[in-house]
Amino acid sequence: MAKLKENVEGILCAKCDKEMRLVSIPQYEFEEGLPLHHVQGYKCQTCAQLFFTEEQAKEMEMRTDELKEYAFGFQRKVTISGRSLVVGIPAELAEHIHLKPGTPVKILPISNDGFLVRKV
Ligand SMILES: [Zn+2]
Incomplete structure (x- = not known):
């Protein structure tokens, strides 16, 4: 600029x-x-x-x-798998950040009502 x-x-x-x-x-x-x-x-x-x-x-x-x-910004419902809660990641969003099965991610809480999922 x-x-x-x-x-x-x-x-x-x-x-x-x-x-x-x-x-x-x-x-x-x-x-x-x-x-x-x-x-x-x-x-x-x-x-x-x-x-x-x-x-x-x-x-x-x-x-x-x-x-x-x-x-x-997709709306999803939380489901359950074993003891973990599961949220499906929309394909478009996964593609946008180049997320594939097997990609390691870190989950970080932000405030009291959300969290951030970030590629490691
Ligand atoms: Zn000029």
């Missing part, structure tokens, strides 16, 4: 000092693998360098979090 350089005319490109134009970017991955559509940002007309204001970056972060929740 480019450095902020603001003056009366607007935002200047950190590379070539040309004025950047506010554009709608058709697709942009704020976080790898989670493409956002129609993102507002500044683009240099000369070198195509992109720049995002703090506000625009916050907006992208919010949208990315929403995307995670809706795209990967």
